[in-house]
Amino acid sequence: HIPRGVNIKRHITELESHYDYIIAGGGTSGLTVADRLTAAFPSRSVLVVEYGQLVNDTAILQPAATVPNPRYAFQILSQKEPGLNNRSFTVTVGKIVGGCSAINAQMFDRGSAADYDAWGDVAGEGYREAGWSWAGLLPYFKKSTTFTPPTKDVAEKYDYTYDMDAAWGGDGGIQAVYPPFQWPGEKIIRHAWNELGVPTQKEGSGGDAFGVIWFPSSQDAQTQTRSYARTGHYDNVANRSNYHLLVGHAVNDLVLAEASSGEEQWEARGVRIQAVDGKNASVITITSDQEVILAAGAVHTPGILQRSGIGPKDVLGAANIPVRLELPGVGQNFQDHAMTNLFYNLTTNIEPNQMSLFMNRTLMEQARREYAQNKTGPFTLSGGNSGAFLPLSTLSNNSQAIINALKAQSPSSYLSNTTHPTVLEGYSHQLEAMKDLLSSNEAAVFEYPIGAGAMVAFLKPLSRGTVNINPANPTAEPLVSYRTFTNPLDVKLYTEGVKIFRRLYTTPSAKTLGPVELTPGAAVQTDAEWETWLKRSVSPSFYHPVGTTALGPKSRGGVVGPELKVHGVGNLRVVDAGIMPLIPGTHTSSTVYAVAEKAADLIVKDGRD
Numbered sequence: 001h002i003p004r005g006v007n008i009k010r011h012i013t014e015l016e017s018h019y020d021y022i023i024a025g026g027g028t029s030g031l032t033v034a035d036r037l038t039a040a041f042p043s044r045s046v047l048v049v050e051y052g053q054l055v056n057d058t059a060i061l062q063p064a065a066t067v068p069n070p071r072y073a074f075q076i077l078s079q080k081e082p083g084l085n086n087r088s089f090t091v092t093v094g095k096i097v098g099g100c101s102a103i104n105a106q107m108f109d110r111g112s113a114a115d116y117d118a119w120g121d122v123a124g125e126g127y128r129e130a131g132w133s134w135a136g137l138l139p140y141f142k143k144s145t146t147f148t149p150p151t152k153d154v155a156e157k158y159d160y161t162y163d164m165d166a167a168w169g170g171d172g173g174i175q176a177v178y179p180p181f182q183w184p185g186e187k188i189i190r191h192a193w194n195e196l197g198v199p200t201q202k203e204g205s206g207g208d209a210f211g212v213i214w215f216p217s218s219q220d221a222q223t224q225t226r227s228y229a230r231t232g233h234y235d236n237v238a239n240r241s242n243y244h245l246l247v248g249h250a251v252n253d254l255v256l257a258e259a260s261s262g263e264e265q266w267e268a269r270g271v272r273i274q275a276v277d278g279k280n281a282s283v284i285t286i287t288s289d290q291e292v293i294l295a296a297g298a299v300h301t302p303g304i305l306q307r308s309g310i311g312p313k314d315v316l317g318a319a320n321i322p323v324r325l326e327l328p329g330v331g332q333n334f335q336d337h338a339m340t341n342l343f344y345n346l347t348t349n350i351e352p353n354q355m356s357l358f359m360n361r362t363l364m365e366q367a368r369r370e371y372a373q374n375k376t377g378p379f380t381l382s383g384g385n386s387g388a389f390l391p392l393s394t395l396s397n398n399s400q401a402i403i404n405a406l407k408a409q410s411p412s413s414y415l416s417n418t419t420h421p422t423v424l425e426g427y428s429h430q431l432e433a434m435k436d437l438l439s440s441n442e443a444a445v446f447e448y449p450i451g452a453g454a455m456v457a458f459l460k461p462l463s464r465g466t467v468n469i470n471p472a473n474p475t476a477e478p479l480v481s482y483r484t485f486t487n488p489l490d491v492k493l494y495t496e497g498v499k500i501f502r503r504l505y506t507t508p509s510a511k512t513l514g515p516v517e518l519t520p521g522a523a524v525q526t527d528a529e530w531e532t533w534l535k536r537s538v539s540p541s542f543y544h545p546v547g548t549t550a551l552g553p554k555s556r557g558g559v560v561g562p563e564l565k566v567h568g569v570g571n572l573r574v575v576d577a578g579i580m581p582l583i584p585g586t587h588t589s590s591t592v593y594a595v596a597e598k599a600a601d602l603i604v605k606d607g608r609d
C-alpha cells in the first residue's frame with residue numbers, strides 16, 4: 001500500500017468549507033461512488049468522510065488472513081436475541097478506509113436472478129422498470145469487476161469452470177480470480193453433493209447461483225492480494241485535485257433546509273461532523289452544493305438519518321429528537337444470514353488439508369515461501385471459492401408443508417408490535433415474494449460453503465430486525481436487534497437445512513473421509529431436538545447486514561425511491577447495503593459494488609442535466 005493521495009485529510013482545518021458532493025462513509029460503496037464522481041466531474045469537488053483510518057497493514061492484503069482484526073472493525077454488542085435463548089452477539093462491520101471490503105473473506109459471488117427480480121417486485125410499480133432486477137443489475141455487476149480467468153492448467157487441475165459471456169467482461173476496479181490453489185479434499189465434498197442429486201453449475205455468477213457452484217475471490221491476479229474498495233477505487237485516483245478524503249471523523253447528522261419547491265419537504269445542504277478520538281471534539285458543519293450521499297453501511301446509515309430527525313416517530317421521540325420527517329422504514333427491515341456449524345472428525349481425511357497447515361510447521365513454512373516467491377499455494381486462498389447453494393425443494397420433502405404454513409401466516413404476527421403500518425405493508429409484499437422464492441428450484445435457501453467444514457448459512461430469513469439509535473445516547477453505537485427466529489418458520493426451515501449434513505456424510509464420496517459426527521451428535525434426532533440445538537448454536541450474522549434503508553415507496557415502508565433518493569428530502573441518497581429490500585442468497589460485497597455503480601450512474605446523470 002502506498003498512500004499516493006495528496007488529498008488525504010486528517011483534520012478539519014485542512015478542509016474546504018464546502019464541497020459539491022459529500023459522501024458519508026469511505027467503505028465499499030462510498031469509495032466506488034467517489035471514484036466515479038471525481039472522474040465524471042473534474043471541476044466539481046467531492047469529500048468523503050470516513051470514520052476509520054487509511055491503514056497500511058500488509059495483513060489486510062494477505063488473502064489467507066480473513067479473521068477481521070478488531071482494530072479495523074466496529075464491534076457492537078447486539079440486544080439480547082429472544083429467538084436465540086436471549087444471547088447477545090458481536091456485530092462486526094468495517095471501520096477503516098475500504099470498510100467491510102478491507103476485512104471480508106473475499107468470497108465474491110452473486111445471488112440468483114430470482115433474488116434480484118424480487119427486489120423490483122417487493123418495491124412495486126416502477127422499480128423493475130428502473131432497473132431493479134437481475135437484467136437491470138447485470139451490466140453493473142459486469143462493469144464493477146475485472147475477471148481474470150484461470151490458466152488452462154489451473155482450471156483443469158481444480159475443475160474450475162466459468163462463462164465469460166454470461167457473467168464477466170467488465171473492466172472495473174475490483175479484480176476477481178480463481179486462486180491457483182485448492183485443497184484436494186474439497187473435490188470429494190463437491191462430488192458428495194452431486195451424489196445427493198445437487199448438480200454442478202458451469203457458472204454461478206450469471207444468475208444461476210444454485211447447485212454446486214464456483215465463485216471467484218476479490219483478488220488481484222498478478223499479486224494474489226486482496227482487491228477491495230481502496231485498491232480498486234482509491235489508491236489510483238487519490239491524487240485527483242477534486243477529491244478529498246477525511247479520515248478519523250464521523251458524520252453525525254445532516255444539515256437540512258426547508259425545500260424551496262417540488263415534492264420534497266427538506267433539502268440536504270451538508271453534514272455535521274466530529275473527530276472520532278478527540279474527546280469533546282467540536283462539531284463542524286461542511287456544506288454541499290449538489291448532494292449528500294450516505295454510504296455508512298446498513299448498521300450506521302440509519303443513525304445519520306435518525307439523528308437528523310428522519311425516521312420512525314417513536315424512535316425519534318424516545319431519543320428527544322424533533323421529527324423533521326416521519327419516515328417509518330429507517331432502521332427497520334434489518335436482515336442478515338444466520339449461520340451455524342456442525343463438527344465432524346474426518347478420521348481418514350485427505351492430506352494435506354487446511355488443518356495440516358496449522359499442525360505441520362514444515363508445510364506452513366513451505367506455503368509461506370511459495371506465496372512469497374511465486375504467489376501460488378495455500379496462501380492464495382481466502383474464504384473459499386465453492387459452495388452448495390440449495391433451493392428448499394432439493395433439501396426436503398417438507399418444503400410444501402412449510403410453504404403452506406407460510407401462506408397461512410398473517411404478516412403482522414411476528415414483526416415487532418411497534419411496526420408502522422407502511423412497513424407492515426412492505427413486509428406483506430416481501431412474504432409474497434418469499435413464497436415464490438421458497439418454491440423456486442432456482443433460488444437458494446441455504447449455503448454450504450465447501451472447505452469450511454460443516455457450515456451452513458440461512459439465505460432466506462422471514463424474521464426482520466431493527467437498527468435504531470440508542471435513545472439514551474443517540475451518538476453512541478446503535479441498538480442492533482437481529483430478531484433471528486422470531487418468525488417460528490425460520491427455525492423450521494433451518495432444521496431442514498441442517499439435517500442434510502447427515503445425508504451428505506453418508507454419500508459414498510464423503511464416507512471415504514471417515515466422518516464421525518461430534519456436534520450436535522447422536523442425542524439430537526427429532527425435529528424438536530434440532531430446533532432446541534439450533535436456538536443454542538446459531539449465530540445471527542454471516543456478516544451481511546442489509547435492508548435498513550430499503551428501496552421502495554413510502555407506502556411500503558421504503559426509505560429510498562428508484563433513483564436511491566431518500567423520500568421527502570432533496571439532494572440526499574443512500575448507496576450502501578441498506579438499500580437491499582430483501583437479502584440476496586449470496587455474500588453481499590459484489591452486490592454492493594453493483595448497486596454503487598448504478599448509484600454513481602444515477603448521480604452523474606442528474607448532475608449533467
Ligand SMILES: Cc1cc2nc3c(=O)[nH]c(=O)nc-3n(C[C@H](O)[C@H](O)[C@H](O)COP(=O)(O)OP(=O)(O)OC[C@H]3O[C@@H](n4cnc5c(N)ncnc54)[C@H](O)[C@@H]3O)c2cc1C
Nearest residue numbers: 025027028029051099100104105106107251297577587589
Ligand atoms: C468480517 C466480514 C466478512 C465478510 N465476508 C464477506 C465475503 O467473504 N464476501 C462478501 O461478498 N461479503 C462479505 N462481507 C460483507 C461485505 O463486505 C459487505 O456487505 C459490504 O462490504 C458492505 O459495504 P457498504 O458500503 O454497505 O458498507 P461498508 O463497507 O461497511 O462501509 C461503511 C463505511 O462507513 C464508515 N462509517 C460508519 N459510520 C460512519 C459515520 N457516522 N461517518 C463516517 N463514516 C462512517 C465505516 O467505517 C465504513 O468504512 C463480509 C463482511 C464482514 C464484516
